Every structure is written in structure tokens, then in C-alpha cells.
Amino acid sequence: MTVYGPASPDDFDAIARLSRTGFGVPRDLFDRYAALFGNDTIRSLRGADGRSIAGCAALWGMDQWFGGRPVPAQGVAMVAVEPALRGGGTGSALMRRVLAEGREAGAAVSVLWHSTLPFYRRLGYGRGGVSCGWSAPPAALGAPSAEPGDCIRPADPLDAAPLAALRRALLAGANGLPERNEALWNLALCPDGEPSDVFLLCGADGPEGYVAVTPPKDGLLTVADLCAPTPLALRLARRLLAGYRAQVERVAWQGGPDDPLALLADDAGVRMDGREEWLLRVLDVRRALTARGYPPSVVGSMTFDTNDPLIPDNSGCFHLQVDGGTGVIAERAQDDSAVARIGIAAFSTLFSGHASARALRQAGMLDGEDVVIETLDRLFCGAHPWMNDRF
Known part of the structure; x- marks a missing residue:
């Protein structure tokens, strides 16, 4: 016992x-x-x-x-x-x-970084998202010229409150990012125990983002944390990082597969150095489906026939109705033949948006007619899920 x-x-x-x-x-x-x-x-x-x-x-x-x-x-x-x-x-x-x-x-969900996928898949975890390691020579990031009102100024790495307010815009526009508690903020801004150098990216109306970097070492500048949810913030981030071109050979940062800094970098030298996956496990199907948001322009419904050997309350039929970006669980119509049959691990991957319904059906992880696949891909479309917080 x-x-x-x-x-x-x-x-x-x-x-x-x-x-x-x-x-x-x-x-x-x-x-x-x-x-x-x-x-x-x-x-x-x-x-x-x-x-x-x-x-x-x-x-x-x-x-x-x-x-x-x-x-x-x-x-x-x-x-x-x-x-x-x-x-x-x-x-x-x-x-x-x-x-x-x-x-x-x-x-509603459980999230972790894994060392072995088969063990966690048997527990109902599915692939939830990624963290991509990017790097480029500073010069490849470009050095946009300053515009009236531009300002890059230092910030206190031990005061995360103003940074958290800026990061809200990043959370709302991405999938998979956690709302950081004090511990996660400490790990983000002091990754090796020492405070990083934090810079606010400001326009005429105030800060719109920030960049945190650790001291250059062995020709490498590591970005500890980056929040650039607006074009202005991204432009200033590029200018700041390109300013290290006399000190380092490369700049490294973590982001998603469609990272905007990587998209703007010149072809010469920008590369993805690594890609890691984190896992997600839906713990409560009802709560998960009604807690997350959906595309505001999409109106639709779907019945999920889910199978969860570990949590019996997650097994059965759940009829989701989406309107105005919000989902509710409702009674299933008697003539509703659109049903997605799916195990909890694949459901978790679909929920996060890490894989499309079409890809899951192709892999034999989801059973549904074409109309089911088309509806699911409309409901769960959005930014590729990523997370740079390690724990």
C-alpha cells in the first residue's frame, strides 16, 4: 500500500x-x-x-x-x-x-515537459506545443532607424509587475503561454540565478514590450525573455539586439515555429537550432472546452465522443456549441450525426491546436466524417501553441 x-x-x-x-x-x-x-x-x-x-x-x-x-x-x-x-x-x-x-x-488541463513520451501517452497526455530555439547573427536582425518617440530604457529585473502587464497582450494573441507566478518570473528573468538586463521598448504612448538578455558569453548573446506583441516593440527589439553586433557573433532566443523575429531576420545565418515539445493532458473535458476561447467569427457545434480510461467522467458524448468566441456544453440534437470519436491524448493535442483535425484523422487518432474535420479545424484554428517557460 x-x-x-x-x-x-x-x-x-x-x-x-x-x-x-x-x-x-x-x-x-x-x-x-x-x-x-x-x-x-x-x-x-x-x-x-x-x-x-x-x-x-x-x-x-x-x-x-x-x-x-x-x-x-x-x-x-x-x-x-x-x-x-x-x-x-x-x-x-x-x-x-x-x-x-x-x-x-x-x-482543466495538466502540462509538463517530458523525458519520455510513451510513459505519458499511456497516462493520456498528448503533444501540446513546442519551444523552438532560434539564433542569428546580430546584423541579420536588421537595425531599424529610430523614429520620433522611440525609446529603449532599462527596467528592474526584480519587479515583474510592469512586465506582466505588457505580457498580457502576448498571452491573448498566442496559444500555450502560461500566466507566470513569482517562481516562473524569477526563472524567466534570472535563468541562472543572476538578474538579466531588462529593457523596455517604448513608443510615444509608453512601453509596448520588453527584452531581457543575459551578459554576452563566448560570442553569444542569449535572450532570457522577449515580449514584442506590437510592430513597434518588435522593431525596437531588433534594433536593441542588432546593437550587440560588435560584441557577439550570434543572438539566441526561444519562440514558436512562426516566430516574428525569425520571420524578419535576413536569410544569412538565421536558423532553428532546436525544437522541443511539451505535453498537455485534459483533466476535465467540460471545463476545458468552456474555458478556452475560439475564433470570434466562427459559429458552429460539434459532438465529441471521448474515451478516457483514467478519468471516467471524461468518457462519453460532449456537445460543444461555439458563438462569439465562447463555447458552451449543451444538449445534443437528436438528428446530430456529426460526431468526432477521439481518445483523450489526441483530444488534448486537438484542444491545444498543436495538430489539425485532418492530421489527427490521417494518423488514425480521430474518427469523423469530412464535415466533422472541417468544423473542428475552424473551431481550433489559431496560432501554433508554444511555450518558452521551462519547469
Whole structure:
């Protein structure tokens, strides 16, 4: 009989060891994460003896934006199992309790960065989105000339409140970005523990975005965080980064697959250095479908016949009606033959917008007639989901 619950301070040495053996996380980094997110975010799964730590995870509540609206989400990190117990179901038992806790707390989705896809797919996670690593020579970013009212000025990296207000525009226009808590802001602006240099991108009416960079090292300038939701902010960001051309050979940043900074960069030297996927798991089908936003111009309905072996309340038929950017769950019409039959992992991928309904049907992960596919692709169209926050 295993026991799951909040870890006690006496457990932290054992949990830090699991984090080290599972992910190579040194103790000082573990202590930093625990201090940032709070000791109360750490969960432990005890072995049959009731004392030894068989597995651990960290989880917290946050909002993740889809379709221009915040969706209650459960962030999950540091899932680790005692090496001697791996492959025996301990990890699955741990994650089942994590998912149940998230759903009970009101989260509609669960999100994590994974080390192994098959394990999490069996738990109902699907591919949710990406983080793309871009780089380019500073000169390739261009150096737009200054215009009246332009201003780039330093900001305090330890005061995230004005930056969060600017980032709201980015959240509303993208898919997959989390509403940052204090811990996520600290990791974004102080990625290696030291404050980055933050610059506000200002026009005549005030700040419209910001750029945070770490000190240049070995010919590389790393952008710790970038918020440029307007053409003016993007123009000033390009000008700022191009200004490092005498100091560095390349500028590196994280973004989505259609990153606007990459789109504007010259062909000479701009490249995608890496692409990582994060996973999403819908915990509550009703809550997820009604929490996210939809294209304001789309009016339509769809019946989902979902299958979720882990959460029985997610299995069955859910009739979604969308109008004015909002979705509601309604009674299904008796003559409604438009039904999308889909498992929870594929449903999670469709929900985030990471894959189209047409691609999911082609892969054998969704069953529906052409009219179903066309309706789904209208309802879930939008920006490619991406996230640059690591946890």
C-alpha cells in the first residue's frame, strides 16, 4: 500500500537525491526550485513500508492561455522514481494521483515537459506545443532607424509587475503561454540565478514590450525573455539586439515555429537550432472546452465522443456549441450525426491546436466524417501553441 501526499521537510534529502539521479539536478539547483515554487508544491509517494520515498513530483496551479482566454492548469515538474522501482508501475501510480489532485483542485488541463513520451501517452497526455530555439547573427536582425518617440530604457529585473502587464497582450494573441507566478518570473528573468538586463521598448504612448538578455558569453548573446506583441516593440527589439553586433557573433532566443523575429531576420545565418515539445493532458473535458476561447467569427457545434480510461467522467458524448468566441456544453440534437470519436491524448493535442483535425484523422487518432474535420479545424484554428517557460 503506497501513501501519496505533500512531502515533509524530512523527505527533502531523499527527494533531492531522486531529482539528481533522474535528471542530474545538483542539490543547489533543487534547493533553488524548492524555494521559488514553495515546499508545499512537492509531493511524495511512499513505499509499502510507509517510510521510504518511492517517487516524487512538484505541482502547482496556474493559468495557460488558449484562444485568447486563460484555462485553469496544473503545472507538473520533477517527476522521478527510485531507480530500483522503475518499470514496476510506481511512476504510473504517482502520476495517477497527481492527475486526480489537479482535477480535484479545479484544473482543466495538466502540462509538463517530458523525458519520455510513451510513459505519458499511456497516462493520456498528448503533444501540446513546442519551444523552438532560434539564433542569428546580430546584423541579420536588421537595425531599424529610430523614429520620433522611440525609446529603449532599462527596467528592474526584480519587479515583474510592469512586465506582466505588457505580457498580457502576448498571452491573448498566442496559444500555450502560461500566466507566470513569482517562481516562473524569477526563472524567466534570472535563468541562472543572476538578474538579466531588462529593457523596455517604448513608443510615444509608453512601453509596448520588453527584452531581457543575459551578459554576452563566448560570442553569444542569449535572450532570457522577449515580449514584442506590437510592430513597434518588435522593431525596437531588433534594433536593441542588432546593437550587440560588435560584441557577439550570434543572438539566441526561444519562440514558436512562426516566430516574428525569425520571420524578419535576413536569410544569412538565421536558423532553428532546436525544437522541443511539451505535453498537455485534459483533466476535465467540460471545463476545458468552456474555458478556452475560439475564433470570434466562427459559429458552429460539434459532438465529441471521448474515451478516457483514467478519468471516467471524461468518457462519453460532449456537445460543444461555439458563438462569439465562447463555447458552451449543451444538449445534443437528436438528428446530430456529426460526431468526432477521439481518445483523450489526441483530444488534448486537438484542444491545444498543436495538430489539425485532418492530421489527427490521417494518423488514425480521430474518427469523423469530412464535415466533422472541417468544423473542428475552424473551431481550433489559431496560432501554433508554444511555450518558452521551462519547469
